[in-house]
Amino acid sequence: MPEKEKKIKVKKGTPIAQSVPRELLPEIVAARIGDTAVDLSFIPDRDEEAELISADTEDGLRILRHSAAHLTAQAVLSIYKDAKLNAGPPTEDGFYYDIQMDPISLEDLGKIEARMKEISARKLKIERIEMTREDLEKKFAQNRFKLDKIVAKVKPGQRSTVYRQGDFEDFCTGPHVPDTSYLGAVKLLSVASTNYLGDVNREKMVRIYGTAFPDRKSLEHYLAMRDEALKRDHRKIGQEMDLFTFNSERAPGFPLYAPNGQWIRSMMVGFMKNLNEKYGWQEVWTPHLFKDTMWKQSGHYAKYKDNMYLFQLSDGDSYAIKPMNCPGHITIFERTMYSYRDLPVKYFEAGTVYRYEKSGEVGGLTRPRAFTIDDGHAFLRMDQMVAEITAVLAMVREAFSAFFESPEMIYDLSVIDKENYDNYLISYHCNSCNTISDIRKAAVEELRCPACGSTGLEPDFRRWDAATDALRMALQSNGIPYKEFPGEAAFYGPKIDIHVKDALGRSWQLSTVQLDFFMPINFELSFINEQGKKETPVMVHRAIYGSYERFLVILLESYAGRLPTWLSPLQCYVVPVSQSFSQYGQKVAEALKARGIRTVLDDSNETMNRKIRNVRRLRPSYIVVVGAKEAESNTVSVRNRDEKQSVHELDRFAEALEKEIDERRIQQTL
RNA sequence: GCCGUCGUAGCUCAGCCUGGUAGAGCGUGUGCUUGGUAAGCACAAGGUCGCGGGAUCGAAUCCCGUCGACGGCUCCA
Incomplete structure (x- = not known):
């Protein structure tokens, strides 16, 4: 969405709205002074330059939708007197409001929406009122969710704001649209339940989803797209095309492919086999079961045992059905001693993995309990990282260009959050004996040096930094724009995730390229370097489709089943x-x-x-x-x-x- | 796992509120029809109403439990 650049001069002592050109006024919802978004009623205390935010920009839409959330809350309160508001933020394509109240159904939304329309038509002025924390606490004394927020966000003695429209008031920093008439094109979409602060032990809440647009026409267009997406639901299309089935009694959450579906799958698998071979990846096969000892060694057991299918045989041996392919590929790599000249060694497999997803989490092919990854693991020398990642990025582009006319791809670089590293496997340096050890703090009871038992351990991020730099380098040298997300890395290393936008504008996370220094250490992998000494390789984990199931979903939904x-x-x-x-x-x-x-x-x-x-x-x-x-x-x-x-x-x-x-x-x- | 909604024929759904042993359309089968690009005609088969229990003379219908699906929350190596 193009951000409209509209700058105007605003005068000290007069509301911004007065300086907005009259013909623009209906589409302007707020303004920005410096980096701060403010209401149009804002009165600057010196002459300023303000950037106008129109409703059809990303920021403008968020403001519009947040105001629509307020309107929803106002309507709900006027109908359900006992309702207690929690929070109502904008989302990517709409907004929601979390409200503590008795459960309501879809039919009730019509009533609420009708009330919203009434209020919108009354063109109520939306006012910003500054208050002390003490006054805020008094005003919201009856609502502890709001009180929690006031306590958390406003320091004692500080002031914050309330927004008022008619008899409705909400604790909010704004900004908001000038009056309720801006909220003519609103629609409540669905109702769901949630818990306060997303915590199952806290109060149950009703979440009302809705959306808002600057005008009726764009709302209609959005609703039409939404209907189309429903019509294209892969479960419906899959049923019609006789591709797969689910048997909820015999294997809940597991897809079974009928001949038509399996045909598509084998086409995809065949395509990927060719592509892998072209890029120097060698096909391998690994069993679906390994003893639990391996999963303990890899670290998966500690972190994911609740999601693994584990079982014990009568002789006492314990096994797990594979939730990942990497330890299997590692086991193949370990079978022989490689020279530095042999590297990179690159294995791939259409590897089916099984993960016990909790009952409320499974759904169609997007979240099945068994799925097949076009999985690849490369074992590299340090100096090969950038080249290999670059090659994988090229492979990704080639793959998606084969399936979509002009795929729009978005690259996310997920990196460690250095402020918050307990969950990551990192190196620690011991201050008393100088030993370096690799530990995931969240997985151990107490952080101690394995060599001397000292608790004086310092995190050492050098390997994480090297890996992250390699990923950045590969992206930058290929001129690929990307965003960085601290705290989103895998527990063993940073990664690049690639999203693809489908025909209906929805974006799907598909490919992932992850660097891993730690699995090779856990398994004591090595190759013989130029000096004839053992050296630890670096691993790359990568998938291009991600999973065949998910990719099939995208194909079906973006082509509405009418595949190439x-x-x-x-x-x-x-x-x-x-x-x-x-x-x-x-x-x-x-x-x-x-x-x-x-x-x-x-x-x-x-x-x-x-x-x-x-x-x-x-x-x-x-x-x-x-x-x-x-x-x-x-x-x-x-x-x-x-x-x-x-x-x-x-x-x-x-x-x-x-x-x-x-x-x-x-x-x-x- | 938590909250909400739902579970009736291969598919889509009605019946449930107000209990009296099950209905439609599509699809399937058979026969007629032999056709020019999205509804030719007729007949037939097909369901222990997810499963288990309860109250009732009697349950698809009411109550409880359970399994599952869907929408969210949380999670997603």
């Missing part, structure tokens, strides 16, 4: 006009199948119209109709995914289609 032909489980559906042309239909189907085109001939005793109607849910790439005309001229009458019809000579058609599939064309050629 090479990925389509039903490439040609041959319909003879009547059974008297079954023979020619068969000839056509055979010709297509001979070229490896997935073809189904429907010579059943049904009308052509019904066949076409019923096959649509399967999203065939091409519907091929044949009758007297076609049989005579050896042609086919073809309808593509966009309902475009055309007639082709049979061989020409088969040839073109074969080419379209071989070249993995995204668009249809006919």
